[in-house]
Amino acid sequence: MxxxxxxxxxxxxxxxxxxxxxxxxxxxxxxxxxxxxxxxxxxxxxxxxxxKSKDALFFGLYDYLLNEFHTKIYAVITPEQTPFEALSAIVSVTLRAFDEWHDYGFLLMDFWKEHRRGGGLQIEFSAVYDKSRDIISRLIDEGIEKGEFAHVDSRAAASAIIGILDGVMLQRVFDPDLYGKCDVETHIPALIFMGLKKR
Amino acid sequence: MxxxxxxxxxxxxxxxxxxxxxxxxxxxxxxxxxxxxxxxxxxxxxxxxxxKSKDALFFGLYDYLLNEFHTKIYAVITPEQTPFEALSAIVSVTLRAFDEWHDYGFLLMDFWKEHRRGGGLQIEFSAVYDKSRDIISRLIDEGIEKGEFAHVDSRAAASAIIGILDGVMLQRVFDPDLYGKCDVETHIPALIFMGLKKR
Amino acid sequence: MxxxxxxxxxxxxxxxxxxxxxxxxxxxxxxxxxxxxxxxxxxxxxxxxxxKSKDALFFGLYDYLLNEFHTKIYAVITPEQTPFEALSAIVSVTLRAFDEWHDYGFLLMDFWKEHRRGGGLQIEFSAVYDKSRDIISRLIDEGIEKGEFAHVDSRAAASAIIGILDGVMLQRVFDPDLYGKCDVETHIPALIFMGLKKR
Amino acid sequence: MxxxxxxxxxxxxxxxxxxxxxxxxxxxxxxxxxxxxxxxxxxxxxxxxxxKSKDALFFGLYDYLLNEFHTKIYAVITPEQTPFEALSAIVSVTLRAFDEWHDYGFLLMDFWKEHRRGGGLQIEFSAVYDKSRDIISRLIDEGIEKGEFAHVDSRAAASAIIGILDGVMLQRVFDPDLYGKCDVETHIPALIFMGLKKR
DNA sequence: CATGAATGAGCATTCATTCAT
DNA sequence: AATGAATGAATGCTCATTCAT
Structure with a gap:
């Protein structure tokens, strides 16, 4: 009633x-x-x-967080940006996001780890990475076309960039002072865009 | 008897x-x-x-494997190499090692994940990364000195390189076809050394 | 309002x-x-x-169903019937009732089974059987008096008849084809009244 | 060692x-x-x-007990007995077995009740009853052939006899004094063999 | 030294019951 | 009166660890 x-x-x-x-x-x-x-x-x-279950909660949480994360990350891309600017923005906001929620790293490790235990509930991680790789590699292709970027393999480069971001996060999980020791937000993008070799 | x-x-x-x-x-x-x-x-x-316990076995195993892994990886460095050659060799042998033992990725994820649970048994991951970072950043410093590399922050660059390698491994764990889709062993080192920007 | x-x-x-x-x-x-x-x-x-509770519902249901069942069964007895006719009618209507509601057997099993779990709510099953036994044994006594039935112990015979009916129901629960295999409604009463021995 | x-x-x-x-x-x-x-x-x-599980224990127990029970029951049949003697022995030993282990009745009720809950572990009750029915109906057929028993339907009669035994057990579960009130071991076989009708 | 039978702490999950609305 | 969201006691089962042989 x-x-x-x-x-x-x-x-x-x-x-x-x-x-x-x-x-x-x-x-x-x-x-x-x-x-x-x-x-x-x-x-x-x-x-x-x-x-329904602990698993449902866990993978539901993954979905929820990933959604929030992606929303946040890709909100920084606008049509007016050059590919370089867009990519810079993504890298920078991602690094800052890891900074803001240190625990996210641990969660992500767990998601990775539990991901295998069969069943149909689990998120398709591969698809998630595919999606990110798509967005980033498209920006790289655009940059190559416009003469902004070198003639790299855009998918390999995208993988490497995501790898850098995930890997940096992992290292920060184990060594929270990393940011203190060097200015990652400046130097990581520099490496990505300029490489190690002197020009 | x-x-x-x-x-x-x-x-x-x-x-x-x-x-x-x-x-x-x-x-x-x-x-x-x-x-x-x-x-x-x-x-x-x-x-x-x-x-003594499951934990002791697990983290003992980590120690054991890491030792084998490091031995293998750093065996490729010789005093005669230029910094660029040494770094190239490390990157390349690491990528190949991941390729050879796909399961290593899962193990590593577990080590990362279980790493936290209190007790004094656990490996100091941070130290492990520190050690790798030291070796790599020293090579970079050497390369900068010799004018081979750009004036990057050597520790940040080392973090980024380790990040790339770990991250690429992670992505390959979730998408084993990645290597098939593009020639990672060529393109990843290229990105590391040349960066994205056109010269 | x-x-x-x-x-x-x-x-x-x-x-x-x-x-x-x-x-x-x-x-x-x-x-x-x-x-x-x-x-x-x-x-x-x-x-x-x-x-008030699951138990109250369950045993209340028993009461309700038993009432309906008894009403149906004993509606077939009329004063004009001979004891043989009355008994035949009871046996036959009971067998047919089981036939009509196969599930009743499962319910009854549950009632039997849950019957014990302490508390004061439960139906006094013994009384239920007593009541049936009373009705049937009285008919048998009447039959003996009138020279229709042999000089059996009427309570034991009543128990046996109820036993046959319950037991047949149980067997049909586990083997629904029993009726198909033989004409129980004819043969069971025959056995009850005539016995196995040849005359 | x-x-x-x-x-x-x-x-x-x-x-x-x-x-x-x-x-x-x-x-x-x-x-x-x-x-x-x-x-x-x-x-x-x-x-x-x-x-392996509560179910496995429960249905395993059923198997175990049924085996013991059958062994006991059918040990009383010998080739020299007439069908009447064999049947009498079975009936009598069954009634006495129920007497000796009153709890068996409760267990049996549970077996009946739990029997349904799918899965492949469960005993095929139907088969059990079939087996008993086979033994008893064969004895009846033999008795009919030898002119000892009336021309009844042997399977229906066997069902009725098992029904009587199961049913009597059930009634005794709910009214343990039944044996006290009348001499079941005498009167039940009498009813089975002679029937109610006067000769 | 090697073993595997025995153990019980620990945890996911279910469901009868309550009660605020 | 009617509801269904909230609850937590209850229980089947697992598995790291121990220890008698």
């Missing part, structure tokens, strides 16, 4: 936030569903009202 | 080989000590004679 | 019908209160308005 | 005995695996060394 109106999506988001925090701290297998529930200020059972 | 002489080190190596195979296939938390024992053709109890 | 008038008894019956169907299909412990609620087109909470 | 020798079968039997006792007392769903373990004086995990 007067059904309790609950914003299911809002509740899911609450759980996602709690889960992100706990998974990032303890890792997937180190996290108990109760930990998530406690963090989200609800009963264990309630979490299960919104997510 | 003559005491049975057992080569403890040889036995440990047997266990390492079995463990590497099983951990790579099933991941750390998906692997049961019994799986390792079976693979190594011995009883569960025997594994515990050589390793 | 005019209060909504709800026919409590009608609603209870709705729930009973839904419950009978679900319990028969999934068994007592396999049935969730929500299943019943869904089948009855109402909310879980509403079921609890009418039945 | 000196492996602990454990008689796996003996251990299984220990567990069966504990399980029979606990299942009979609390029913299948009311029994926790720990209850069985405690009763058998072992740890929970140990039970799982011998039985």
């Amino acid at each position: 007067a059904p309790i109106i609950v914003d299911k999506e809002a509740k899911k988001e609450e759980i996602f936030l709690a889960a992100a925090s706990v998974f990032a701290e303890k890792g997937f297998s180190g996290t108990r569903m109760e930990d998530v529930a406690v963090k989200a200020n609800m009963g264990k059972g309630t979490v299960y009202e919104y997510f | 003559a005491p049975i002489i057992v080569d403890k080190e040889a036995k440990k190596e047997e266990i390492f080989l079995a463990a590497a195979s099983v951990f790579a296939e099933k991941g750390f938390s998906g692997t049961r000590m019994e799986d390792v024992a079976v693979k190594a053709n011995m009883g569960k109890g025997t594994v515990y004679e050589y390793f | 005019a209060p909504i008038i709800v026919d409590k008894e009608a609603k209870k019956e709705e729930i009973f019908l839904a419950a009978a169907s679900v319990f028969a299909e999934k068994g007592f412990s396999g049935t969730r209160m929500e299943d019943v609620a869904v089948k009855a087109n109402m909310g879980k909470g509403t079921v609890y308005e009418y039945f | 000196a492996p602990i020798i454990v008689d796996k079968e003996a251990k299984k039997e220990e567990i069966f005995l504990a399980a029979a006792s606990v299942f009979a007392e609390k029913g299948f769903s009311g029994t926790r695996m720990e209850d069985v373990a405690v009763k058998a004086n072992m740890g929970k995990g140990t039970v799982y060394e011998y039985f």
Whole structure:
């Protein structure tokens, strides 16, 4: 008669936030569903009202975060930018994003690791990387066409750039002071665009 | 009665080989000590004679593999090489090593992931990266001195190079066809040394 | 505001019908209160308005069904019948009733099985059997008096007859083709009345 | 080197005995695996060394008990007996067996009830009844041939006899005094062989 | 030394029941 | 009256670790 109106999506988001925090701290297998529930200020059972299983929560979270991440990253690209400017913006915002959420690195490691355990729930990681590679390699192709970039293999270069960004993140996970030791946000793009060799 | 002489080190190596195979296939938390024992053709109890715990085995394995890996990688550096040649050799042998043992990627992911869980047993990953970074950044510094390389920040560049290599490995874990799609072993070094920008 | 008038008894019956169907299909412990609620087109909470607990619903259902069953069975007895005719009618209508509702067998099994779990709610099964035994043994006694039946122990014979009927039902639960294989409705009464021995 | 020798079968039997006792007392769903373990004086995990799951234990127990039961029952048949004597012996030993282990009735109810829950583990009850029906109907056929029994339908009569025995057991489960109230072991066989009708 | 039987802590998940609306 | 969101007790099962032989 007067059904309790609950914003299911809002509740899911609450759980996602709690889960992100706990998974990032303890890792997937180190996290108990109760930990998530406690963090989200609800009963264990309630979490299960919104997510069928621990796996569903985990990979759902991945989806959620990736979406937010991509939205954030690719919001910086505008049509007026030159390929160089667009690429610079992507690299720079990505590095800054890692900086802002250090835990994201741990989460991502877990996603990578748990990714294998069969089942149909899991995100198609390969597709995710494909998508990123597509965007970046298209910018590179455009840059080559316009004479801005050298005649590199655009897909290999895109892989390398993503590799740099992921790899830098990994290294920062294990050595948080890396940023302190050198100005990564300046030097990494420099390397990407200029290479090591003297001209 | 003559005491049975057992080569403890040889036995440990047997266990390492079995463990590497099983951990790579099933991941750390998906692997049961019994799986390792079976693979190594011995009883569960025997594994515990050589390793105090699952963690000790796992991180001991990391140590073991990393040692082998580093030995292999840095064997290619010789004093006669120019910095450019040395760096090229490292990059190239690393890419080829990933190629040879695809599972290594999964193992590495697990090491990264489990790395955190307290205790004092764990390898100091940061130190590992530091060591690699040291070797590479020294080569870069040398190259700058000799006028071979541009005036980049050598530590940032080293981070970026390691990042590229780790990152490329990660991408190949999720998309094994990457090598097929483009000649990574040619293009990645090219990007590293020449950068994207046209000269 | 005019209060909504709800026919409590009608609603209870709705729930009973839904419950009978679900319990028969999934068994007592396999049935969730929500299943019943869904089948009855109402909310879980509403079921609890009418039945204090799952047990109360289950044993209430037993009462309800038994009542219907008894009403049906004993409607066939009339004062004009000879004891033989009355008994024949009971046997025959019982066998036919089992035939009509195959699921009843499963329900009954569950009632038997759950019957023990303490508490004061449960139906006194013994009393139920006593009642049936009373009716049947009285008919037998009457038959003996009138010289229609042999001098058997009427209570033992009544037990045996109920036993035959319950037992036949059980066997049909596990082998639904039993009726197909032989004409139970003819042969079972024949055995009851004539026995195995040749005269 | 000196492996602990454990008689796996003996251990299984220990567990069966504990399980029979606990299942009979609390029913299948009311029994926790720990209850069985405690009763058998072992740890929970140990039970799982011998039985893959609660279901496997339960239906394994059924197999075990049924085997014992059948062995006991059909041990009383000898080639020299007339069909009447053989049948009498079966009926009588069955009734006495129920008497000796009252709990068997409860266990059987549970087996009946749980029987449905799909899966491939479960005993084919139908086959069990078929087997009993075969033995008994063959004896009846033999009796008919020899002129000992009336021309009944032997399969229907066999069903009825099994029905009587199962049914009597059920009634005794709910009214343990039934035996006290009348001499079932005399009167039930009398009814089976002579029927109700006066000759 | 080697073993594998025994153990029990630990955790994902289910579901009867409650109660705010 | 009716609802269904929230809850947490309860339990089957796994697996690292121990230890008697």
